[in-house]
Amino acid sequence: MKIAVAGGTGWIGRLVVDAVVAAGDTPVVLSRSTGVDLTTGAGLPEALHDVTAVIDVSNVVTLRKRRAIAFFHASTTNLLTAGERAGVVHHVALSIVGSDRVDLGYYLGKRRQEELVLSGKVPASVLRTTQFHEFAAQMLARGGPVVLVPRQLNQPIAAREVAEALVGLARRSTPTGLAPELAGPEMHTMPDLVRGLLRARGERRLVMPVRLPGPVGEAMAGGGLLPAEPGPRGKITFAEWLGGDARTPAPAAHGRDRNAGSHNTPGSDRP
Incomplete structure (x- = not known):
């Protein structure tokens, strides 16, 4: 079957496209470089012809509430409207653990996306x-001798495992609505992860942990981005990732096509 990937030229999007091919299906990339603008809907009707499922990993790089909500409202509305008209039977959206509890501006945009997807007419799943x-x-791709890293507790997962999970959801005949939260196998602090990657690369740069002000910073440092319930867990540990996929550089968090996917980092790919 054909599976459209919104943001398929971005970092996580390319992994999703690879996972679609590995599953034996045909990917259809939705991005500006393929003639589709999610924020206006231009090119969507043609691109979604004969598409069975849509996986949305599109993203905007911002921490601002207004811009995040505007992007996710427009892109999600256009995807759902065009998908309904094209006969799409399953819409899958990538979201963030903790976005419903941490009031960061970017996460408020993800909440809006979830609301639209789960209340829309196209059967849907949100992961x-x-x-x-x-x-x-x-974090390191931003350059400079000092690396500013948010103080936060994480249970990180390999992006490759996320891509495979998204495709697995899309291939199901019955959408799940809000799926069980997917997390990695171990808990870490973000500064420790960055220091570990620097050591693996043999680099010397100063890592400066920074706590965001107010309730948002308190929530992120206190476990607000950790899974709230038991659920599926990835298998690849951070140490294993350092010995494998870490050799492939991640893109910088800025300057990407706003239709391109990333994830979990506020103002980058996802929290």
Whole structure:
């Protein structure tokens, strides 16, 4: 079957496209580079012809509430409207563990996306996942001798495992609604992850933990981004990722096509 990937030219999007191919299905990439603008809906009707399922990993790089909500409202509305008209039978959206509890501006945009998807006319599934192992690499990709890293507790997961989970959901005949939260196998602090990656690369840079002000910073440092209930867990530990996928550089958190997917980092790929 054909599975459309919104944001399929982005970092996580490319992994989802690979997972679609590995599953024996045909990917259809939805991004500006393929003639589709999610924020206006341009190109969507043609792109979704004969598509059975849509996986949305599109993203906007911002921490601002207004911009995040505007992007996710527009892109999700356009995807759902075009999907309904095209006969799409399953819409899968990638979201973030803790986005319903931490009031960061970007997360408020993800909440709006979830609301639209779960109340829409196209049968849907929403998968919340924790931070990716790759977020540590995104922190380093920003450059400079000092790396500012948010103080937060995480249970990170390999992006490759997230991509496979999204495709697995999309291939199901029965959507799940809000799926059980997907997290990694171990708990870490974000500064420790960044330091571990620096050691693995043989680099010397100062890691400076920064706590965001107010309730948002308190929630992130206190476990607000950890899974709230038991659920599926990834198998690849951060140490194992360092010995394998970490050799493939993650893109910088800025300057990407806003239709491109990333994830879990506020203002980058996902929290």
